[in-house]
Amino acid sequence: MLSFIMALVAGAVRLSTPFLFVSLGETITEKSGRINLGLEGILVFGALSGFGASYLSGSALIGVVAAGIGGALLGAIHGWLCGRPGTSSIAVGIAMMVFGLGISFYLGKPLIQPKAPQLPDIDLGWWATSPAVRAALRINLLFVLGLLMAPFLRWAFRSTRYGLIVRMAGENAQAARAAGYSVECVRLLATMAGGALGGIGGSFLSLYYPGAWTEGLSSGQGLMAVALVIFARWDPMRCLWASLIFGAAGSLGVALQSIGISQGFHLFNAAPAMLTLIIMTASSSTSGNSGRPRELTVFS
């Protein structure tokens, strides 16, 4: 039982990172009053560009930066298309998902075989004797970065000028315009920032865990993050806790394997998706003060 819980905790830490980055990115985008349903494509594109850059440059950190730039680039396309009159951001999101997956699979064909330099671990469990505890405390750099980013973003939204501008664009576009800010520009930048974080989240998949480029790399984490943000009520700190829960759900199969239950791993792969459905079903009718940005009228 203990090894099961340890495996679950280790899995939560390990698998939560992509959820965390994508959901923080989506929080920034949605706070500005726009939804990006194309994050799934951005996540996979980030995984690819991170892996490719790491492979070509020999440095995983350059890979992470490239993933961020790649994600921001797709975010810019999304933001630009959504800014045009008469386009639906849901439709653009679907198209960007199709496009992002397509271009990643195309560019990624030569990268399926090679190995790229991986992101380093931070070993916090050097004192422990149990290998399970040591494995659980071997923490990735990106996870630490995400851990710091959640409180930072919460502070930034509450107390900085830029955070207030983004929130104003999302709460009351007319007021933002009256104050002299271009709502379109704010949303474009927020979509690019969200895309950059989504891309970095993707690089975790190809540069750490599972740690290779394959076409089946993402099992919908990018999309689930959209639901996760609703569940987290657009609060970066709640995104952190929610990501940990989703990571634990995702590692259910591995954790069960650690105590000898290896049946049905396909089913456990879908545990985060099922969890998302359950959460959305349980929480959606609590409207009222849910923290939803007022300009975000897409979801009824």
Next chain:
Amino acid sequence: MELRQLVSRIARQVGALLFGLLLFLIFVAVQGRNPLAVLSDLAFGAFGNSFSWQNTLVRTAPLLLTALCTIVPAQAGIVIIGNEGALLMGGLGAVLGSMAFGFLPPAAGIPVILIAGSLLGAIWISLSGILRQARGVDPTISSLLLHYVGLAIFLFLVEGPLRDPATLNKPSSWSIPEALRIGRLGSSDVHVGLVLGLIACLGMWVLLKYSAWGFGVRIAGGNPRTAAMMGLPRNSPVIAVCAIGGACAGLAGAVEVSAIHYNANASLASGYGFSGILVAFAARQNPLAAIPVSLLLGGLHAAGGILQRRHGLSDASINVLQGLMFLAILMADGWGASTRRTAKG
């Protein structure tokens, strides 16, 4: 609709698809390929001779049906993108149906298998409709999440309890008995699924445009308050359109298994569901317009092989082309924003 308006709308959609194609040709030119040679091979691979026509029509059949999975719910303002999941459920239903009713004569057995597939697909997508009506869950997200759940159940069953032990390299389910596989048209490769797809598109067009039920659906989608004031039911039309859409995609899966694969395995998830979403948006959620668009997209899928053989472009190049076309379609929405209907997601 006025004729001139119709012509201008069609021209805009065709122009957008051509613009997407142009972007793709620029993309391949950047890769160092000759874009004109790629274009001519694309056209040849799709519609060049009777072999490529057969290949195209075989791929058109599932697209017609998966497109309806987005088009029909869209009439009630519901954006469904979990088409691929319903297709997989349909394939699963066909296999289950053939295992349970394999003893029936073809005249009864084939319909039973196809209905079993449709039924599972209908259940799958109507879950999204029910969740929306009962709990306000966004159907776009829930349907795609259901795709991941469906894929997991599908793989678990066909590689586990339903697996034919004789399939070693590629774990697959038991095969559908030879007598219960659906037939082909004449001596061609084209199967009856194409006819079913065409009937479904035409039937949905008539039903949605001319029946009282279709009118009620459109009211429910366009203006729920009006629907309530007119005393029209609130929930049942939404769940019904989801079920019909899911049944169509499920039928696509059943047809693919029964006519192409003969058993269910991972290669059933080949992306027809996702291409169907593009067909639906390119056809502006019109079941009749879905027929030529499916033919075009089916042609592109068919030509994918020739691009791979002659130009060394990987099979994912068709995915890039589809993505670019999808983006171009949405860019075109901006061109005519003032004349556009808004409720269609």
